[in-house]
Amino acid sequence: MVNIYDSYWEEKTQVPVFRHYAAAEMVEKGPVLDLGCGDGLFADLLVKKGIDVLAVDYSEVALTRVKEKGIKCKVLDFDGKKMPFKDGEFQTVAMLDVLEHLMQPWETLKEALRITQKNVIISCPNFSNYRSRLEVLFGHGPSIMTKKVGHIQFINPDIMKREIRNLNAKLVDERYVGLLTHKTSLTKPILHTFANLFSAGFVYKIEK
Numbered sequence: 001m002v003n004i005y006d007s008y009w010e011e012k013t014q015v016p017v018f019r020h021y022a023a024a025e026m027v028e029k030g031p032v033l034d035l036g037c038g039d040g041l042f043a044d045l046l047v048k049k050g051i052d053v054l055a056v057d058y059s060e061v062a063l064t065r066v067k068e069k070g071i072k073c074k075v076l077d078f079d080g081k082k083m084p085f086k087d088g089e090f091q092t093v094a095m096l097d098v099l100e101h102l103m104q105p106w107e108t109l110k111e112a113l114r115i116t117q118k119n120v121i122i123s124c125p126n127f128s129n130y131r132s133r134l135e136v137l138f139g140h141g142p143s144i145m146t147k148k149v150g151h152i153q154f155i156n157p158d159i160m161k162r163e164i165r166n167l168n169a170k171l172v173d174e175r176y177v178g179l180l181t182h183k184t185s186l187t188k189p190i191l192h193t194f195a196n197l198f199s200a201g202f203v204y205k206i207e208k
Contacts, residue, residue, distance in 0.1 A: 004150060005057075005058070005059040005061075005062065005150065006059050006060065006061040006062075007061075008059070008150075009038065009039060009059050009061040009062040009065065010061055012038075012039070013039060014038055014039055014041040015041075016041060016045065018175075018177040018201070018203075019096050019097065019123035019177070019201060019203050020041060020042050020045060020096065021045075022123075022175045022203040023042065023094055023096055023121045023123060023203050024042070024045045024046060024049070026119070026121050026173055026203070026205045027046060027049075027051060027092055027094070027121065028091070028092070028119075029051065029091055029092075030046070030051040030052035030053060030090075030091055030092075031052040031053070031054065031089075031090050031091055032046055032051055032052065032053045032054070032090060032091065032092045032093070032094060033053075033054050033056060033085070033089075033090040033092070033093045033094070033112075033115065033116075034046075034053055034054070034055045034056065034094050034096075035056050035078060035093055035094065035095045035098060035108075035112060036056070036057055036078075036095055036096070036097075036098035036101070037055035037056060037057045037062070037063075037066060037073065038057060038059075038062050039062050039065040039066065040055050040062075040065060040066035040069050040071050040073070042094065042096055043055040043066065043069075043071050043073075044069050044071060047069075047070075047071055053071060053072065054072050054073070054074060054090075055071050055072065055073040055074075056073065056074050056075075056076045056078065057073070057075070057076070058075060058076060058077045058078070058079075060075055063075060078108060078111070079102045079103055079104055079108060080102065080103060080104025080107040080108055080111075081108075081111070082111060083111055083115060085115040086115070087114055087115065088114075088115065088116065088117040089115050089116075089117075090115055090116050090117065091116070091117050091118055091119070092116060092118065092119045092120070092121060093112040093113075093115060093116045093119070093120045093121070094120075094121045094122075095108075095109075095112060095120070095121070095122050095123075096121075096122075096123040096203075097123050097124060097125065097201075098122075099122065099124055099153060099155060100124055100125065100127070100151050100152070100153045100154075100155050101150045101151065101152065101153075102152075102153065103152070105153055105155070106163050106166075106167070109122070109163065109167065110167055113167060113169055113206075113208055116208065118207060118208065119172075119205055119206065119207055120169070120205075120206050121203065121204070121205050121206075122160070122203070122204045122206070123201060123202065123203040123204075124155045124160060124201060124202060125151075125155075125200065125201045126155075126156050126157060126195070126196065126199045126200060126201055126202060127151075127154040127155055127156055128154070128156040128196050128197070129156075129179055129196070129197060129198060129199060129200060130179075130197050130198065131179055156195075156196050157174075157176075157195040157196055157199065157202050158195075158196055160202070160204060164204070164206050169206045169207060169208060170206060170207045170208075171204055171205075171206050172205050172206065172207050173204070173205035174192070174202065174203070174204050174205075175202065175203045175204075176188075176191035176192065176195055176199040176201070176202045176203075177191075177199060177200050177201050177202070178190075178191055178198060178199060178200060179198065179199070179200045
């Protein structure tokens with residue numbers, strides 16, 4: 001897996017999109033652990049707001065780019081493993097588009113809840129929106145799986161909410177992006193009511 005993501009980050013450069021801005025708005029204060037930080041785009045947004053951040057990834061290539069931004073970082077394979085941090089060491093743990101890449105996503109989320117004082121912020125693409133359903137209906141694998149590097153988990157809003165409840169955590173903020181447009185006053189109630197069907201992705205803030 002590390003080799004896959006090293007190759008990925010040799011070519012990939014993130015650009016800020018809905019999930020980065022929404023998650024940044026949810027962060028109240030540091031310290032923040034950016035778990036699965038990639039090239040450090042989200043961590044950089046927080047640092048520019050004066051928030052203390054530690055960026056973690058298991059791709060050394062990605063972390064080379066994080067270091068170039070002057071951000072504190074650490075190489076760590078965290079998939080389902082106990083992390084070398086104290087209980088409640090961070091005010092917030094962020095995992096943006098990370099869980100769908102992991103073999104043990106819910107064990108990792110449980111561990112994130114252990115090491116946060118208060119919040120975990122998660123973003124995921126929605127694997128059950130109408131576009132993916134139509135692709136399967138017409139005999140194609142959903143492009144969200146086949147055209148993305150390392151997506152190995154099918155996660156949608158309902159699945160995420162179920163796992164949050166199973167971990168005795170509380171969902172305190174939820175935001176969705178549509179397949180065709182960002183959230184507007186018109187689309188917001190539709191996306192919240194029919195998130196599994198119409199959202200392209202979601203950002204959740206949960207509390208212990």
